[in-house]
Amino acid sequence: MTADTISAIIVSGVVLGSLYALMASGLSLVWTTLGIFNFAHGALMTLGAYLAWTMSDAAGLGLGLAAGIAVAVAVLIGVGIVMERSVVRPFYDHRDILLITVMTTLATMTLIEKGIQLVWGARLKQLAPIAPGKVEIFRTTISAQELLIVIVAPLLLGALWLFLRNTRIGRGIRAVGQNSAAARLIGIDVSRLFIVTFALSAVLAGLTGILLGSVRLLTPSFGTDPLVKALIIVIFGGLGSLSGTILAAYVMGIVEAALTYFVGIYWTPSIIFVLLIVVLLLRPQGLLGKVVR
């Protein structure tokens, strides 16, 4: 194995890992705070990408990507709030909230995907890359857009981390996720923070969609694959830990890049699932997860 091979694997692994970290962080945030999985997370990515496309593309309004990002963020905040209120909130006191919200968020996913198909049609679209061209890193060539993703992902995740760690609302969100009863007793409005969390996660999904939409082709079901990847990564990283999710994303990216190189794209997904099962057999709590008391 040459140095070039190793660097090719690591570079494409880090690119993949950055994407996975972005995809999974919003999902993980909602899981650690509200204790539910949002199966519409991928559809929210799709929505963000399509909104940005309409605002920025010449075939749309042609207002530039900044406008696209702004509109996508604003709309996704709204969608996140509406989603929390309509398909999650009614079930907070329900014993089977986890299963019920699997159904309601799956339904929302279908609704958003079909809505996108109605509005934008099924024809493939692609966002113009923010950074065009190619760059060479460690003698491996990747697109400038991929490099941008590698840089933006840690920045976004770092900003999320700082927010959760240092702001009153962010700490409140962590507190609610760790012990909502105790949070209520210090005067935290738990349901308000649930809304904030959901909206934040929707925005993360939208931004991920925008970044992803210029390296992959946009279709109404564009979010399905990222959703599955994100679910796997959140479980792999250990439920209930955002740092575990992020670590798992990068590990998964590099493992996938290595497998793709050595065994090819055909067997890689199967082998990844086998590896996932082995990890969960050895560490049922995931990579950084805690043993449930």
Place this chain on the structure above:
Amino acid sequence: MSTDANALSVTGLRAGYDASDVLTGIDLHVGAKERVGLFGPNGHGKTTLLNAISHVIWPRAGEIRFLGETLQGLSPQKIVERGLIHVAQANWLFPDMEIGETLELAAYTRHARGVLKDNLAYVMQLFPRLAERRRQQCKTLSGGERQMLSIGVGLMCAPRMLMLDEPTLGLSPKLKDELAEAIAEISARGIPLLLVEQDIVFTLSLVERMYLVDHGEVTREIHRGSEVDHQDIMDMYFGAEKTR
């Protein structure tokens, strides 16, 4: 504002879970600077009572007035904003948060944030052990430290009254003494207290008055200094022999 001079007054309070009432009509009051104990066998509604007062569960009937004003219809966070702070039993708080972070977060309401610095200094002085462990996560604390943190968190909420639910549960006698001292010191600042306890000696050392709660009702009121003989205590632990 009414002329009610009590910090807290509860009349005819009924509350419970699911179909049945755990509290079947509770009457009690806590005076402006008073320390009052709640004592009674497990499962007879003491924790339920505190939960109902702080609206963690919704009262089904009766009235709760705090500093002369009714708490009717207020959300738990509004009650915290009023300054009625409930320190829950065996509270694990936020396992992955650091002690310092937890205490700062506990000053969550606008008023509490305004006095954060003073209160933090006070908590650190009251519980030096927490000061030493500021960067440690809550889950790493021992039982006694966790109780200290729970009370510290209550103090950070800028309380005008504290309700403590079994602050000495499972602690060694030495730690109990330490906590009793801290609680007495808090109360000496003029903060009224409602203290739920299993340890009657501990309770009597701290409070001026004590209610015995049995089967969801207040069945007795004991004043400090009044004779409490061995039989009374036995009655309180094991239930009085009465014909039902």
